Amino acid sequence: MYSQPSMSRLSLNQITTDNWSLREAVDGCVRAGIPWIAPWRHKVAELGLNESVKIITDSGLRVSSLCRGGYFPAATAAEREARLDDNRRAVDEAAALGAETLVLVCGPAPDRDIDRARGWVQEGIDRLVPYAKDRGIKLGIEPLHPMYAAERSVIVTLGQANQMAEQYAASEVGVVVDVFHVWWDPQLYTEIRRAGNRILGFHVSDWIVPTPDLLLGRGMMGDGVIELRRIRQMVEEVGYQGPIEVEIFNKSIWDLPGDEVITTMKQRYTEYV
Template sequence: MSIEPLADWKRLSLNQITTDRWSLREAVEGCLRADISWIAPWRNKVHETGLAESRRLIRDAGLRVSSLCRGGMFPAATAAEREARLEDNRRAVEEAAELGAEALVLVCGPAPNRDIDQARQWVAEGIERLVPFAREHGIRLGIEPLHPMYAAERSVIVTLGQANAMAAAFDPADVGVVVDVFHVWWDPELYAQIARAGEQRRIVGFHVSDWIVPVPDMLLGRGMMGEGVIELRRIREAVEAAGYNGPIEVEIFNQAVWDMPGDEALALIKQRYLEHV
């Protein structure tokens, strides 16, 4: 019987939302205790701690930053609001650069009205305007498509194909895509789109969790790896075959996981990562 190859243990990155009750300091210290080498901070946690102190904590611990979450949210009802959101994205780029992040994740935003096509145009325009600033700061932008159930409130970019098409307007060194299994596992074009992203080395991030049946909550319903129906190892191998060998973020929105003692959650993450990713 063939044995499926395990994911490289040292590629595991703690996406900070998975231990949402922890401050950035606590997450850094938890990673050290768990021998996790990568972390993906969220901007609200960085702001609570302070950017300079966040940078110091991460660097003193010897951790590497797989990504900063999040930029995006480009669509808005007025030009002034869209300009304000672009300015916030510039601040996110500066924060990502200061932290030494591999990429800034873009959750692109919903339509402020019923015009979803217009909203997608605003996303494209926002990214186009952000690219020169991100390039100056050495930050690569990663468009993350979200599951279609989030189209009305979080992102009008809902398939990897859409993300690939939008990224294709830009140099791969500037803009790529993020493959999050929770959002894309269902897509009949998934493997073709992963291969398409690989042709230009567009994949800038890979996130894992699981899809529980039934989904217990629309937002806080992600499962620990192995609890659901996603073919995690198959997707991981496809992403690697497409040329991505960077960090693998465990990103879980789940109240039960958040309520666990942080060190207990990290121990379970390590176990499930090795068993299922």
């Protein structure tokens, strides 16, 4: 039996309590003794960057990552340039917030040409790396589940993310392992091993059966079929000892009081992760 994860590694990915503002989420984490938080950019924008930085700094919480940069492919060069500018702003925000990693959700193709879109992702990362490096921010490529290939990310396997990340130094670009996105992959453990010291984040939730919805159907840990502990064991075996983010897109969880969600999350983290 593998040991339980330390509470000192637990992070609230802010989407899990989507009805909360950043201020409410920070307060909720402090009340519950959760030491990390992963804010989303649109929530930071609601409050303003300076105020967000102040609230988080004052709270004593640490920022496990900023969600999210990416969305590199676009039909026109001008639009791709605009996306890159936005990614630079995301890097600046990550630096201001004290995050070490900007999570990249790489974006869908603007048309049917998935290979070209993948090329634009590589090109976008290529151009973003020097800017991020100068500001001390690592880029974490997060492969999404293949069911999001048409709408959110053309990067859909850990193998693909590793392949892209390996073009750069491990101090510049790595991967984010989210169990919901990768659990089905027959190459999962091989690719975790390959990722090694490039793993910049580890996200947990669960895959519910039957699956209620493509986007909002993620489950609380323990409510589904993902081998959470086995996957955690493997990311630790290859050296990852960083924060563990709970990231759940689920309307029925969002509709619960945030404190209740966080309480359940802590219990399930200990029991299942």
